[in-house]
Amino acid sequence: MEFRVRAPELKGRGWLNTGGKALTLADLRGKILLLDFWTFCCINCLHVLDELRPLEEKYGDALVVIGVHSPKFEHERDPKALAAAVERYGVHHPVVDDGDMHIWQQYAAKAWPTLAVVDPEGYLVASMAGEGHAEGLSRLIDELVAKHEANGSLHRGDGPYVPPPAPEGLLHFPGKAIELPGGHLLVSDSARHRIVELSPDGETLVRAFGSGVRGEPFSEPQGLVLLPPGVAETAGYDVVVADTVNHQLRGLNLTTGAVTLVAGSGKPWRSTVDDHAHDALAADLSSPWDVAWFDDKVIIAMAGIHQLWWFDPIKRTVGVYAGTTVEALRDGPIPDVWMAQPSGLSVGGNRLWIADSETSALRFVEDGVMHTAVGQGLFDFGHVDGPAAEALFQHPLGVAATADGSVLVADTYNGAVRRFDPASGAVSTVDSGLGEPSDILVTADNTVIVVESAAHRLTRLAPGVVTTVTGERHKTERPPSHLAPGEVTLDVIFTPAPGQKLDSQFGSPVRLVVSASPAELLLEGEGTTTELSRRIVLNPDVPKGVLQVVAQAATCDVDAEFGACHLTRQDWGVPIVIDPAAPDRLPLILRGMDA
Numbered sequence: 259m260e261f262r263v264r265a266p267e268l269k270g271r272g273w274l275n276t277g278g279k280a281l282t283l284a285d286l287r288g289k290i291l292l293l294d295f296w297t298f299c300c301i302n303c304l305h306v307l308d309e310l311r312p313l314e315e316k317y318g319d320a321l322v323v324i325g326v327h328s329p330k331f332e333h334e335r336d337p338k339a340l341a342a343a344v345e346r347y348g349v350h351h352p353v354v355d356d357g358d359m360h361i362w363q364q365y366a367a368k369a370w371p372t373l374a375v376v377d378p379e380g381y382l383v384a385s386m387a388g389e390g391h392a393e394g395l396s397r398l399i400d401e402l403v404a405k406h407e408a409n410g411s412l413h414r415g416d417g418p419y420v421p422p423p424a425p426e427g428l429l430h431f432p433g434k435a436i437e438l439p440g441g442h443l444l445v446s447d448s449a450r451h452r453i454v455e456l457s458p459d460g461e462t463l464v465r466a467f468g469s470g471v472r473g474e475p476f477s478e479p480q481g482l483v484l485l486p487p488g489v490a491e492t493a494g495y496d497v498v499v500a501d502t503v504n505h506q507l508r509g510l511n512l513t514t515g516a517v518t519l520v521a522g523s524g525k526p527w528r529s530t531v532d533d534h535a536h537d538a539l540a541a542d543l544s545s546p547w548d549v550a551w552f553d554d555k556v557i558i559a560m561a562g563i564h565q566l567w568w569f570d571p572i573k574r575t576v577g578v579y580a581g582t583t584v585e586a587l588r589d590g591p592i593p594d595v596w597m598a599q600p601s602g603l604s605v606g607g608n609r610l611w612i613a614d615s616e617t618s619a620l621r622f623v624e625d626g627v628m629h630t631a632v633g634q635g636l637f638d639f640g641h642v643d644g645p646a647a648e649a650l651f652q653h654p655l656g657v658a659a660t661a662d663g664s665v666l667v668a669d670t671y672n673g674a675v676r677r678f679d680p681a682s683g684a685v686s687t688v689d690s691g692l693g694e695p696s697d698i699l700v701t702a703d704n705t706v707i708v709v710e711s712a713a714h715r716l717t718r719l720a721p722g723v724v725t726t727v728t729g730e731r732h733k734t735e736r737p738p739s740h741l742a743p744g745e746v747t748l749d750v751i752f753t754p755a756p757g758q759k760l761d762s763q764f765g766s767p768v769r770l771v772v773s774a775s776p777a778e779l780l781l782e783g784e785g786t787t788t789e790l791s792r793r794i795v796l797n798p799d800v801p802k803g804v805l806q807v808v809a810q811a812a813t814c815d816v817d818a819e820f821g822a823c824h825l826t827r828q829d830w831g832v833p834i835v836i837d838p839a840a841p842d843r844l845p846l847i848l849r850g851m852d853a
Contacts, residue, residue, distance in 0.1 A: 265291070265376040266364035268324065270354035272337060274344050277420035281324075281352060283380055288413030289322045290402050291376035292395070295356075295367045297330045298343035299616065299653050299671075301545050301561045301599050302389050302829070303371040305526060307347055308503055309392040313399070314351060319414040320403055325353035328362040330370065331639060331653050333671035342694070342712050344422075346431045346449050348472070351419050363737055368846060369830045375399075378406045378413070386849040388828025390528060394755020394849070401756055428463060429454070429714045433480040434548060434656070434697040435707060436497075438512070443699070444497065445709070445716070446479040453479060453499060453510065460707065460716035467510055467517055475517055477503035481548030481603070483556060485571060493571040495520070498556050500546040507538075507546060507558070507569060521569050521576055522546075527562065528825035533593065535575040543567070543576075547655075550603035552610045555579075559600040559612070566592075566600060566612075566623075580628060585829045586775060586806055587617040587635050595628045597621075598636055602668065602697065606659025613657040613667060618650065620657065620667055620678055631665075631678055632685055635775065636831055637804070641672045641687075649685035651676065656697035661704060668695040668708065675708060675719060689719055738833040740840035743798035748772065748783070750790040750809040752826070752848040761814040761823055771808040779803035779834075790848075796836060805832045809848050 265283060273280050283291075294310065296303035314323055325344075329335045334343075335357045344353050356362055365374055365385070373391060375384040375398060384398060406412035431449035438444055441458040452468035453476065468476045481500035490496045495509030495518055506522030520538060527544035544562030549569075551557075556569040557579055565581035580592035588596035602613030610623040619633020632646045640650035654676075656668030666688065667676040674690040675698065693713030700706055706719035750770060754760060760767040766788035774780040783794030790809060810827040828848055 262381045265374075265380055265382045266361070268293075268326070268354050268361060270326070270361060271357045272355045274341055274353040274355070275349065275420055275422065276352045276418055279418070279420075281354070281418055283376075285418065286322055286324075287380060288378050288411065289417065290317070290320055290378060290399055290406075290412075292321060292323045293326050293365070293374040293376065294323060295326045295328055295362060295365070295370065295372040295374070297328060297334055297370050298340065298347070299331055299334060299599075300370040304347060304503075305389045305545065305562065306371045306373070306391075307349060309389060311350075313392060313395060316396070317399055317403070318417070320412060321399060322417045323351040325349060325351060326356050326361050326365075327353055328356040328359050328367065328370070331671050333652060333673075339671075339694075339712075342431075345425070346711075347478075348449070350421070351417075359737070368739075368832060369828055375402075377402055378411045384849075385847055386826075387830070387847055388826060389526075390824060390826045391755070391849065393824055394758060394826075397756040397758075425449070425714075427714050428461065429716075431711050431714065432696070432709050432716070433478075433711065434482050434500075435699045435709050435716065436482045436484055437699060437701045438484065441701075443707070443716070444482055446482060446499070448478045448480060448502075448711075451476045451478060453482070456716075460718070465515070467515060473504065475504075475508065475519075476501050479508075481546065481550075481559065483549040483551055485556075486551065489571055493520075494518070495571075498549050498569070498571065500549050500558065502545050502547055502561075505543045505545060505562070507543070507549070507556075509571070520571065520574070527560075528827065533578060535570075535573075535577045538569060538574045538576045541576045547599075547601045548603045550605055550610065552603075552605050557603060557610060559603050561599045561601050561615075564597045564599060564616075566597070580623065584771065584773065584806060584808060585616065585636070585831070586773070587614070587619060587630060587633060589621075589628050589630055592623060592626055592628050602654065602656040604657045604659045604665070606663070606665065609659070611657045611659055611665055613654040615653050615655055615670070618652055618654065620651065620654065620665065631680070637833075639671075641669070641674065643676075643685050643687055646678065646683045646685055649678075656695065656709065658698035658700050658706075660700055666698045666700070666706065668698050670694050670696055670711075675706075692717070738802065738835045739844055740835050740837040741796060741844055742838060742840045742842045743796050743836050745842060746794050746796055747843045748792045748794050748805075748807070749843060749845045750807070750848050751845055752790055752809070752811045754811075754813045755824075755849065757816055758813040758824065759816050761812045763814075767812040769808075769810045771806075773806045775804045775806065776800065779805070796834075798836060800836065802833070802835045805830070805834055805844075807832060807846060809846070811848060 433448040497510040547561035598616030618639040652671035696711040697709040
């Protein structure tokens with residue numbers, strides 16, 4: 259007898275992109291549903307949004323994508339912030355606000371992003387975590403279309419998406435800004451997919467680079483850096499642009515207006531880490547979010563894989579600068595550190611300052627070693643001033659070193675500009691009530707300009723009284739997994755997508771990396787292996803913690819002369835509680851099929 263599971267109902271706080279209508283599974287019967295569990299801070303979730311766009315276009319009359327927004331940060335629980343994020347990232351499907359994580363729990367999600375497929379009869383047929391599933395989803399949808407068209411249960415036609423009104427104004431969710439020689443400002447107008455030059459007032463358009471259409475050539479660009487004159491002359495362009503959603507860097511010649519591709523194949527990174535130099539145009543990048551000139555190279559905040567990379571515009575090569583791709587917070591020599599979506603860079607003296615957004619941290623590199631100035635980890639955040647060891651940010655995206663040695667932080671989800679003073683080790687609040695500030699620019703005359711992304715403007719920071727805020731402390735509380743102390747089996751469940759098989763031509767097709775926070779939680783089982791099942795030993799004296807699990811599986815197409823290869827990858831931060839009465843097995847679904 260075939261065992262089939264009914265999909266749980268979509269009971270949320272509200273709906274977006276439906277014209278105000280709340281949808282039910284009954285309303286969607288007859289369509290193939292693809293539920294995308296996401297949160298708008300998560301770079302992997304943003305990758306999935308882009309992976310789904312071709313599927314939405316290809317299967318538009320048979321497939322309905324539903325975004326299920328299950329928030330991590332407190333700011334993401336705000337319905338207005340969610341509405342802004344849906345607009346910012348060009349989400350063209352209905353989104354249900356799962357602010358209390360009810361739908362998340364009903365579908366047993368354990369990671370952002372998670373995808374679930376529901377057939378036209380209302381049964382859950384597949385679930386998968388992470389990114390890189392587009393090809394497998396396409397094959398699965400083809401199978402479901404054929405099956406349900408044959409039995410008459412597939413109903414083609416328009417879906418429930420209702421587009422929002424077109425935006426107005428000069429800027430639309432600007433990302434980053436730099437000052438040009440002569441005082442003009444260069445701004446990444448991210449949601450309009452262009453770079454704009456503004457007069458020093460920050461309100462008058464001088465010229466625009468790019469068509470303003472996604473992908474022609476820019477797609478949600480972010481960071482900008484002005485090259486030193488000698489380097490610019492040799493390279494043939496003046497500014498390096500982080501073309502974020504295209505996974506590329508572009509060069510901008512300010513004299514001719516020419517835009518040139520200078521790094522990135524255009525394919526998102528799906529490989530392994532090495533310390534070699536690579537041809538810049540052939541390399542796969544992953545959501546470069548900011549760029550800075552440091553150590554005689556362009557340093558790239560590679561948000562998509564939690565690393566810093568370098569780019570040499572003269573040799574036209576790129577390589578890894580810092581980080582292992584593990585998403586967490588760990589300091590030390592830069593090859594071994596852990597980061598979490600580095601999104602802002604600024605150079606002050608011999609230090610490279612970093613806004614490490616998912617750990618809500620301010621970090622810096624000095625003499626080849628990374629340090630954390632402020633920040634406590636992936637799940638601790640808030641708006642608290644005072645000694646750095648006690649201070650908290652909430653998903654900062656921008657940072658600016660100042661002439662007096664202090665550092666300004668665009669504390670994005672707190673809507674504030676914060677100041678860290680290395681001399682005193684204290685954090686204070688300079689301004690608040692801002693619209694998701696994403697960058698800070700200190701001009702040549704020491705004017706401070708804030709990129710208020712959600713307010714679609716640049717704002718000059720007026721000199722004022724620095725305040726001390728003792729706000730709320732938050733800790734992301736996801737439903738934990740209860741596990742027995744001692745020996746536990748960690749199983750990552752992976753089934754190749756339809757038409758694919760595990761690809762062992764270059765060795766083991768799977769890789770599993772396990773660590774824990776605190777480290778004492780794991781008595782045995784830390785490290786990297788080439789199997790998706792692992793025996794670990796949990797410390798009975800550590801009552802709770804987080805298991806950090808990174809899994810990947812390589813597949814290739816079956817029975818194809820020149821079949822494509824694919825890499826599926828996911829990072830989990832699994833909260834666990836030690837419970838003697840709990841199971842001794844932890845299953846995590848990388849890709850699971852029920853049909």
